[in-house]
Amino acid sequence: xxxxxxxxxxxxxxxxxxxxxxxxxxxxxxxxxxxxxxxxxxxxxxxxxxxxxxxxxxxxxxxxxxxxxxxxxxxxxxxxxxxxxxxxxxxxxxxxxxxxxxxxxxxxxxxxxxxxxxxxxxxxxxxxxxxxxxxxxxxxxxxxxxxxxxxxxxxxxxxxxxxxxxxxxxxxxxxxxxxxxxxxxxxxxxxxxxxxxxxxxxxxxxxxxxxxxxxxxxxxxxxxxxxxxxxxxxxxxxxxxxxxxxxxxxxxxxxxxxxxxxxxxxxxxxxxxxxxxxxxxxxxxxxxxxxxxxxxxxxxxxxxxxxxxxxxxxxxxxxxxxxxxxxxxxxxxxxxxxxxxxxxxxxxxxxxxxxxxxxxxxxxxxxxxxxxxxxxxxxxxxxxxxxxxxxxxxxxxxxxxxxxxxxxxxxxxxxxxxxxxxxxxxxxxxxxxxxxxxxxxxxxxxxxxxxxxxxxxxxxxxxxxxxxxx
Numbered sequence: 001x002x003x004x005x006x007x008x009x010x011x012x013x014x015x016x017x018x019x020x021x022x023x024x025x026x027x028x029x030x031x032x033x034x035x036x037x038x039x040x041x042x043x044x045x046x047x048x049x050x051x052x053x054x055x056x057x058x059x060x061x062x063x064x065x066x067x068x069x070x071x072x073x074x075x076x077x078x079x080x081x082x083x084x085x086x087x088x089x090x091x092x093x094x095x096x097x098x099x100x101x102x103x104x105x106x107x108x109x110x111x112x113x114x115x116x117x118x119x120x121x122x123x124x125x126x127x128x129x130x131x132x133x134x135x136x137x138x139x140x141x142x143x144x145x146x147x148x149x150x151x152x153x154x155x156x157x158x159x160x161x162x163x164x165x166x167x168x169x170x171x172x173x174x175x176x177x178x179x180x181x182x183x184x185x186x187x188x189x190x191x192x193x194x195x196x197x198x199x200x201x202x203x204x205x206x207x208x209x210x211x212x213x214x215x216x217x218x219x220x221x222x223x224x225x226x227x228x229x230x231x232x233x234x235x236x237x238x239x240x241x242x243x244x245x246x247x248x249x250x251x252x253x254x255x256x257x258x259x260x261x262x263x264x265x266x267x268x269x270x271x272x273x274x275x276x277x278x279x280x281x282x283x284x285x286x287x288x289x290x291x292x293x294x295x296x297x298x299x300x301x302x303x304x305x306x307x308x309x310x311x312x313x314x315x316x317x318x319x320x321x322x323x324x325x326x327x328x329x330x331x332x333x334x335x336x337x338x339x340x341x342x343x344x345x346x347x348x349x350x351x352x353x354x355x356x357x358x359x360x361x362x363x364x365x366x367x368x369x370x371x372x373x374x375x376x377x378x379x380x381x382x383x384x385x386x387x388x389x390x391x392x393x394x395x396x397x398x399x400x401x402x403x404x405x406x407x408x409x410x411x412x413x414x415x416x417x418x419x420x421x422x423x424x425x426x427x428x429x430x431x432x433x434x435x436x437x438x439x440x441x442x443x444x445x446x447x448x449x450x451x452x453x454x455x456x457x458x459x460x461x462x463x464x465x466x467x468x469x470x
Contacts, residue, residue: 011076015365016130022145026076032088034065034144035073035080043148044082050120053144061113063087063133063142084144090299090321091374094367095129095165096184096357097349099332100173100259103180106132107166109139111251118244123150127162129190136321136345137336153237156246163213164190167250170257171196171214175204177260179329181350188361193217209253259333277459285313287455287464288380288411292317294452295409295468297378301325303353303406304384308335311346314380323376325351353384354392371406379403379410386415389436390425396435400444404469409452414441414463438463 014025022040026033036044047053056062065084073083095103106129114124124146131143156162168191169180176199183191197205197218204210288310292300298320302311305324314322324346326332335348351370361367381403388399403412415422416438417431426433441463445451449467456463 011073013076015363016361016367018362018366020145023080024078026073028072030088032086033068033073034084034086035070035076035078036082036084036145037078038081040145040148041081044145046149047120047122047147050122052117052120052122052147056113056116056141060138061109061116061141062144063089063140065144086142089133089135091323091347092368093134093323093347093349094357095169095190096181096188097351097370098181099329099336099348099350100170100179101333101336102134102137102348103129103166103169104254104257105137106134106139107162107170107254108251109141110162110166111247111254113141115244115247115251117147118150118240118247121150122147123154124148124158127158127165129165134347136347137339150240153239154243155238156243159213160193160217161189162250163196163217164192166190167213167254168193168196170254171204171210172199173259173329174257175200175210175260179350185357188367194221209249213250259329280457280459280462283455283457284382284413284462284464285310287453287466288313288382289317290453291378291380291409291411291466292319295378295466297376297407297409299323299374299376300378300380301376301406302380302382303403304382304387305335305346305348305380306331308338308344308346308348310380310382311335312338312342312344314378315344315346319378321345322347324348325353327352353388354394376407377409379407381410382413383415383421385412385441386419386422386425386436390422390433396433396440397444400441401448404445404448404467409466409468412445412465412467414438414465416461416463419460419462 012027014027017025021037023035023037026035053062057064063086065086068083068085070080070083073080095106098106109132110127117124125148126146131141131146132139133142134140169184172178172180172183172191180191193214197215200210200214205215292314296318300314300319300322302314302322302324305311305326308324311322311324322345324335326335326348327350329350332348332350335346338344339346339348356370359365359367359369359372385396385399388394389396403410417426417436442451445465445467449469451465452468453466454463
């Protein structure tokens with residue numbers, strides 16, 4: 001690799017870990033390595049000696065690790081005391097992509113780990129939501145250097161960070177009925193206590209939890225008394241039992257939070273009301289199953305996953321994991337419930353495919369765009385093309401080009417204009433989509449990939465194609 005100042009290195013530091021003085025994450029020849037700096041070595045040795053890390057790994061709450069020779073990072077310019085090696089995750093997701101139940105699961109895991117750590121004389125130095133990733137629907141903590149020795153009488157230093165990273169986005173949905181994803185993406189550290197306090201309805205502010213964790217923090221911040229309050233707290237001592245009670249109360253509160261009930265969303269009940277005849281559905285299911293069994297993709301991206309029905313079929317046919325993307329919050333919540341109840345290795349994530357997260361953060365490298373973090377082995381694009389092409393005016397050729405680039409093989413469904421769903425999309429606008437036809441769909445696809453199988457659903461006339469790039 002050649003860096004900006006023309007230095008040559010074979011070790012690539014992860015841009016998302018540059019702020020951490022305790023150590024950095026590196027990618028080297030496909031291996032994931034984490035350095036432990038001299039600054040953090042004493043705390044790391046204490047925490048490891050307490051048995052906490054091993055216990056958390058055994059309970060699958062902490063990403064596994066093994067110590068390797070620090071000399072492995074000799075070309076990085078660092079001189080770490082220790083180096084940890086971690087298994088590679090299927091996909092790195094960010095909190096602004098998590099639907100409500102996924103963010104809630106992450107928040108509860110963070111609090112559980114904090115409480116478990118305190119039992120061992122260990123504290124957490126921060127409360128960043130980026131310290132958590134997912135294996136299917138199961139959250140896992142990934143920042144092994146967030147742990148440090150507990151100091152008697154210390155306060156919850158990361159209280160406001162936890163509220164802005166976890167609590168406030170959950171409250172935005174549960175108290176205001178607004179999904180936080182786009183807001184969170186625009187402010188990468190979460191939703192500020194000042195903004196949250198302004199948004200909350202008056203009745204919510206009479207809650208002791210909201211008052212103490214949101215309103216009062218916002219008032220301190222607004223009045224400029226935050227530093228005075230912090231200095232005052234620094235002179236006082238908080239018993240460990242009191243800190244534990246604060247964390248336990250926060251956990252009980254978050255566990256009860258639910259999205260505001262606004263009724264079914266547009267696509268939440270699509271699978272029940274889509275109009276598929278039994279033989280159409282059977283054919284569609286058979287094509288998805290055939291695709292997985294013949295192409296053998298390990299990681300599948302289900303674009304427009306809805307409630308995860310075909311994600312489940314892909315897993316049953318042999319896929320190891322599925323990342324499901326959708327922009328409908330209700331559908332994502334149903335997909336998450338399905339995955340939890342049925343034990344599916346499926347992670348549903350929020351995504352507007354016409355406006356995906358870009359590279360952003362510091363120097364536009366800290367948080368990577370959604371499609372540069374991982375590559376899928378296969379893609380499902382079922383009942384998606386017409387929404388992009390007609391609802392969002394993206395030329396059909398560009399839709400096909402984009403889908404084929406996502407993975408070396410996949411299943412794409414084309415919904416013709418005579419279909420009831422397309423008729424609804426065209427009912428309130430002129431049909432300017434002269435480039436939208438079955439013939440052009442096949443033409444554009446053949447120009448970019450080999451068509452391994454083509455099926456026309458007998459009742460609806462929809463076309464399903466298995467493609468494979470050359």
